[in-house]
Structures are given as structure tokens and as C-alpha cells.
Amino acid sequence: MPDTPHLDQIASPDDLKNRNLDFLKAVADELRAETIDAVSVTGGHLGAGLGVVEMTVALHHVFDTPSDILIWDVGHQCYPHKILTGRRDRIRTLRQGGGLSGFTKRSESDYDPFGAAHASTSISAGLGFAVGRDLKHEEGRKVVAVIGDGSMSAGMAYEAMNNAGDMKKDLIVILNDNDMSIAPPVGAMSHYFARQVSSKSYNSIRKLGKGVAEALGVKEHARRAEEYLRGMAMGGTLFEEMGFRYVGPIDGHDMDQLVAVLRNVRDAGEGPILIHAVTQKGKGYAPAEAADDKYHGVAKFNVVTGEQQKKKAASPSYTGVFANALIQLAESDDKICAVTGAMPGGTGVDKFAARFPDRAFDVGIAEQHAVTFAAGLAAEGMKPYAAIYSTFLQRGYDQVVHDVAIQSLPVRFAIDRAGLVGADGATHAGAFDVGYMGALPGMVVMAAADEAELARMVATANEIDDRPSAFRYPRGEGLGVEIPKELIPLEIGKGRIVREGSGVAILSFGARLGEVLKSAEELAAYGLSPTVADARFAKPLDHDLIRSLVREHEVLITIEEGAMGGFGAFVLHFLAEDGALDAGVKIRTMTLPDVFQDQDSPYAMYETAGLNAKHITAKVLDALGRQAEAAAALA
Numbered sequence: 001m002p003d004t005p006h007l008d009q010i011a012s013p014d015d016l017k018n019r020n021l022d023f024l025k026a027v028a029d030e031l032r033a034e035t036i037d038a039v040s041v042t043g044g045h046l047g048a049g050l051g052v053v054e055m056t057v058a059l060h061h062v063f064d065t066p067s068d069i070l071i072w073d074v075g076h077q078c079y080p081h082k083i084l085t086g087r088r089d090r091i092r093t094l095r096q097g098g099g100l101s102g103f104t105k106r107s108e109s110d111y112d113p114f115g116a117a118h119a120s121t122s123i124s125a126g127l128g129f130a131v132g133r134d135l136k137h138e139e140g141r142k143v144v145a146v147i148g149d150g151s152m153s154a155g156m157a158y159e160a161m162n163n164a165g166d167m168k169k170d171l172i173v174i175l176n177d178n179d180m181s182i183a184p185p186v187g188a189m190s191h192y193f194a195r196q197v198s199s200k201s202y203n204s205i206r207k208l209g210k211g212v213a214e215a216l217g218v219k220e221h222a223r224r225a226e227e228y229l230r231g232m233a234m235g236g237t238l239f240e241e242m243g244f245r246y247v248g249p250i251d252g253h254d255m256d257q258l259v260a261v262l263r264n265v266r267d268a269g270e271g272p273i274l275i276h277a278v279t280q281k282g283k284g285y286a287p288a289e290a291a292d293d294k295y296h297g298v299a300k301f302n303v304v305t306g307e308q309q310k311k312k313a314a315s316p317s318y319t320g321v322f323a324n325a326l327i328q329l330a331e332s333d334d335k336i337c338a339v340t341g342a343m344p345g346g347t348g349v350d351k352f353a354a355r356f357p358d359r360a361f362d363v364g365i366a367e368q369h370a371v372t373f374a375a376g377l378a379a380e381g382m383k384p385y386a387a388i389y390s391t392f393l394q395r396g397y398d399q400v401v402h403d404v405a406i407q408s409l410p411v412r413f414a415i416d417r418a419g420l421v422g423a424d425g426a427t428h429a430g431a432f433d434v435g436y437m438g439a440l441p442g443m444v445v446m447a448a449a450d451e452a453e454l455a456r457m458v459a460t461a462n463e464i465d466d467r468p469s470a471f472r473y474p475r476g477e478g479l480g481v482e483i484p485k486e487l488i489p490l491e492i493g494k495g496r497i498v499r500e501g502s503g504v505a506i507l508s509f510g511a512r513l514g515e516v517l518k519s520a521e522e523l524a525a526y527g528l529s530p531t532v533a534d535a536r537f538a539k540p541l542d543h544d545l546i547r548s549l550v551r552e553h554e555v556l557i558t559i560e561e562g563a564m565g566g567f568g569a570f571v572l573h574f575l576a577e578d579g580a581l582d583a584g585v586k587i588r589t590m591t592l593p594d595v596f597q598d599q600d601s602p603y604a605m606y607e608t609a610g611l612n613a614k615h616i617t618a619k620v621l622d623a624l625g626r627q628a629e630a631a632a633a634l635a
């Protein structure tokens with residue numbers, strides 16, 4: 001544990017008030033050490049937090065949080081903020097079951113006025129707070145939104161600035177420019193920020209900033225503050241064109257400069273202001289600074305060496321299987337393209353890009369654009385695979401409906417991180433895609449039961465050229481099954497029987513199949529031998545398979561790694577319309593529960609969700625009227 005005599009004096013941000021700069025700098029140093037130490041035992045997002053340590057201390061010193069509103073965009077950089085705002089004693093529970101969230105969360109603290117985890121929401125939310133404040137005539141309260149350069153690639157940020165610049169509300173936006181997203185940043189705006197930073201004025205302002213900060217002092221009056229601000233502003237920036245006053249670039253690790261600038265901005269009066277702060281992701285921890293990803297997201301690690309305790313994977317990841325299958329197909333099909341929204345590593349598009357650089361596109365944190373861009377590619381006769389996490393595809397849903405589905409354009413949606421993802425919690429759960437994709441006329445919706453199925457689904461989607469298709473697969477490793485060398489496409493809308501049995505049928509959609517097969521073994525002890533089927537498709541549904549399962553069994557259970565309103569609902573709808581329900585057939589649908597589940601290990605989350613083998617066993621017994629045995633199976 002680090003030695004932290006200054007940080008020990010900070011129970012809340014109040015303890016940062018009336019402190020001198022030397023004290024604040026000492027707190028920052030200790031806060032950085034404490035953050036590194038905590039993440040070394042929990043794993044999590046490290047690089048982003050290390051880049052805002054000084055900014056976090058300065059913000060809580062200058063502003064009167066939580067009365068003043070401080071919003072962290074994404075929230076993955078908020079661990080130092082959590083340590084300063086009364087959560088230090090629980091910081092080593094970050095991202096663990098029952099512990100602190102890895103993001104800002106309203107229910108966790110008054111110092112988290114707005115929850116996040118998806119990018120680029122902070123300016124919109126901040127403007128909402130500012131307008132609400134003014135409507136309540138509480139004009140003295142300040143609103144600050146801190147947004148990263150990567151998150152400034154999303155349309156939402158500009159929609160918010162467009163609105164804020166026009167409304168002229170008192171709102172402070174800090175552009176935390178570390179020249180990194182998860183991967184290197186992309187896009188013209190990223191080049192624009194770089195030009196601002198590399199301009200000569202930055203260097204002179206750095207020197208000037210220190211001098212002026214020393215000269216100004218805490219109680220300097222407003223006129224001097226205004227002059228200082230004007231001296232810092234570079235003039236003619238895009239932000240100024242949008243109605244913001246622009247301050248910077250400033251050194252986001254220089255406490256003297258930060259405190260002086262924040263104070264002046266705080267006291268500068270009406271209207272939106274943007275402070276351009278240049279920071280370094282991973283700052284102050286050599287292994288993070290040296291790493292390509294700046295330790296964006298890490299496993300537990302050794303603080304001295306920086307070595308991460310990554311578990312050796314027994315099988316390839318689903319993501320890797322997707323990437324390899326796509327590359328294999330693209331070797332002989334030059335129409336195949338891959339699109340990612342700032343997640344090249346997470347989706348495997350980086351592998352595809354290494355092989356086919358001209359056919360891989362990282363469009364930034366811009367899922368809406370990613371979907372419509374893919375629609376344009378498809379309309380031009382290309383075969384785009386939009387590889388997007390289930391949770392982030394939510395942001396592009398109108399584009400899926402309006403730009404893709406209504407026009408029957410053959411965009412292939414590779415939906416990664418389907419189902420529960422573990423430590424990232426509710427904000428990142430891939431819970432809803434089966435329902436929202438399956439609702440769309442013409443859409444083909446598949447889910448992979450294992451990695452071999454996934455590889456074949458990639459090939460199946462390649463053949464679907466007259467309408468959109470989607471295939472979903474979970475985070476993490478596959479089951480270790482062999483992947484066929486030749487990727488034979490599946491027959492559209494046809495499932496498969498995996499295990500012949502009688503009495504009970506379990507129809508699985510997606511990667512719960514492993515748990516279903518475990519349950520089938522358990523059920524032998526109860527004298528039962530269920531039929532197990534893999535639906536493969538939620539749309540079109542395999543009507544023949546479902547009819548035969550119902551006809552030949554007393555009980556039908558459906559199971560999926562998704563929210564209600566998905567596969568089970570589609571099956572029930574079909575059976576109701578088909579008249580099967582009139583005959584009193586016993587059907588149960590197993591889905592994620594109707595709650596937003598907090599973070600835990602994926603296994604524990606599925607345990608809470610009631611979707612592991614023992615729950616399936618209990619569900620079968622319960623449906624058969626064997627309640628006592630069902631309860632015992634759960635014990």
C-alpha cells in the first residue's frame with residue numbers, strides 16, 4: 001500500500017479547499033499511487049484515470065461539488081474522483097460483485113450527478129443541468145463536463161455544442177485531449193486537436209500560464225481574470241465558431257496552470273467555455289506510459305513490473321474466431337469490408353485491418369455513422385460487416401431501421417459482447433439486441449452456440465445478399481470446439497437437434513447451450529432425458545422444429561442470453577398464432593431478468609439471472625410439477 005499522508009487528510013472534496021498548490025500537488029502524487037495500487041488488485045480502466053489525476057484534484061479544489069455539477073464523460077477515468085469523494089475505503093472493490101461500479105453512477109454517490117459508461121453524453125447532460133439550474137434560479141452553481149478527445153468523435157458531442165453555443169448558458173466543457181481513444185484516435189477532428197496543440201502558441205502559453213498563475217493569486221479580480229482568459233484564447237477556433245469561448249491548450253498536468261485557469265473560468269461569467277487541456281494517458285506509471293494501449297483496460301497486475309495476470313486462454317475468443325473467419329472469407333471475396341466504431345481490438349477488426357488495410361474502417365466512436373456508412377457500402381455492392389458490441393449498437397438503432405432494414409440493404413451485423421459481460425456491468429450488457437433486431441421485417445437474426453457455429457454464421461451472413469443479417473456471440477473464450485476448415489453456410493431459418501431425448505425439450509438460442517447440455521446430464525439423476533435443440537435463428541424461426549418439439553414433448557423450455565421480448569417471445573408468439581397454446585402445452589421461457597444487473601463475474605451474473613445449468617434443471621422439474629425436487633436442485 002502506498003504511503004499517503006496528504007491523501008489521508010482528504011475525507012471529501014471539502015478537505016481540498018483552502019489548500020496551497022504544494023499540498024494539492026502532493027495529494028495528486030499520492031492519489032496517482034493509490035489509483036495504481038487499487039487497480040493492481042481489481043483490474044479495470046487505468047490509463048484514462050492516470051491522465052486526469054491533477055485535473056481531478058484541481059476540479060474538486062476549485063469547484064463546490066456536489067452542488068456544482070461535475071460530469072465525467074464515459075466515466076472510465078473516474079477512479080481518482082471516487083477516491084476523493086468518500087469512496088476510498090471501497091476502492092479495492094471496483095468492478096467486483098457488490099463493489100463500486102467502474103463508472104460514475106448516480107445511486108453510488110451525490111458526487112456522481114450523472115451516470116455514464118457509453119461515450120459522448122456529458123455535454124448534452126451538462127447543458128440539461130445548466131438549463132435546469134437557470135430555470136430554478138440557482139445561477140451561482142457551475143456545471144462542468146469533462147470529455148475526452150476520443151469521445152469528441154461522436155455526433156452527440158456536436159449536437160450538444162451546437163445547442164449549447166446557441167443557448168449561451170453558463171457551462172464549462174473540458175476537452176481532455178490525451179491523443180488516444182482506446183486505440184489511436186481517428187478522424188479529422190483528432191488532427192484538428194493535434195494542430196491546436198502543436199501550434200507555437202501552446203509553448204508560449206505554457207510559460208505564460210505559469211507566470212500569470214503565480215501573479216494572479218486566488219483573489220484576483222474579474223477584470224484581470226478576463227484579460228488572462230483572452231490571452232489564453234487562440235481565436236478563430238471551431239469551438240468559438242460554435243459559440244464557445246476557447247481557452248488553451250493548457251497543460252493538464254500542471255497544477256499551477258490548472259488551478260489558475262479553472263478559477264478564472266469559474267469566475268468568468270456567462271456563456272459556454274471550452275478548456276482544451278492536454279494530458280497523457282497513463283501518466284506517471286512507466287509501464288502504462290510505455291504500452292501501446294496506455295493500460296486503457298487491464299487485468300490485475302504487479303505494480304513493480306506492470307506485468308498483468310492475464311489468464312492463459314484455453315480456447316480462442318469468439319472475437320478472434322469472428323476475425324479469422326472473416327479474413328478467411330475475404331481472401332476469396334474482395335467485396336467483404338469490416339467496420340468498427342473505435343473498437344478495433346475489441347471486435348477483432350484490427351486483425352482484419354492488418355490483412356486488408358483498404359477494406360477495414362475505424363470510424364471513431366460513431367455507431368450511428370458506422371451503421372449508415374455500412375449501408376452506403378452495401379448499396380454500392382460491397383459486403384460490409386459492421387462489428388459492433390451489442391450495447392453500443394443500441395446507439396445506431398434508427399440507422400439500423402431507417403437506413404438498413406427499410407431498404408433491405410445487406411449489411412452484416414457482427415454483434416459482439418452479446419449477453420452479460422461481467423465487470424463492466426449493466427451499461428455494457430448485451431441484453432436487448434435479439435428483441436430490437438428481431439422486431440425488424442426482413443432481418444435475419446442468428447446466435448452462435450459455440451465458436452464453430454460462429455464461424456459458420458460469418459459465412460452464412462456472407463451469402464445473404466438481399467437483406468440485412470445479424471449474428472451475436474458473447475465476450476470471452478469459446479468452448480474449445482474444433483472450427484471447420486471449410487466454412488459451410490447454414491440453411492437459413494433451420495435449427496438443429498443436438499441431443500435426442502423425450503418428455504422435455506430445451507430449445508437454446510446462443511451460447512447457453514453449454515449450460516443446457518450440463519443440465520441435461522443433471523436431469524438424468526431425476527430420471528429425465530431431455531431433447532436439446534439449438535435454434536440457431538431467432539428470425540426466421542424454424543417453425544417445423546418448434547412444432548415438432550411441442551408435438552413430441554410434454555414440456556418446452558426456451559433459453560437465451562438476452563432480455564425478455566427476444567427469442568422466447570418470438571417462439572411464444574408463433575405458437576400462439578399456430579394454435580399450439582390452445583392445447584395447453586407447457587412452455588417456459590428463460591431470459592435475463594427484468595432488472596439492470598450490477599457488475600460481477602459473468603458466471604455470478606448468470607447465477608443471479610437464473611440461467612445456469614442448475615436453474616435449467618429446476619425449471620424443467622418445476623414445469624413437470626416436481627416443485628420439491630426443483631427447490632432441491634437450486635439448493
Ligand SMILES: Cc1ncc(C[n+]2csc(CCOP(=O)(O)OP(=O)(O)O)c2C)c(N)n1
Binds near residue numbers: 048118149365
Ligand atoms: C458509445 C460508445 N462506444 C464505444 C465505447 C467504448 N469506449 C470506451 S472509452 C473509449 C475511448 C474514449 O476515448 P477518450 O474519450 O479520448 O478517453 P480516454 O480513454 O482517452 O481518456 C471507447 C471507444 C463507449 N464507451 N461508448
Ligand SMILES: CC(=O)[C@@H](O)[C@H](O)COP(=O)(O)O
Binds near residue numbers: 117297417421424475
Ligand atoms: C469503457 C469501455 O466502454 C470499454 O473500455 C469497455 O470496457 C471495453 O470492454 P471489453 O473489455 O469487453 O472490450
Ligand SMILES: [Mg+2]
Binds near residue numbers: 151176177178180
Ligand atoms: Mg483520449
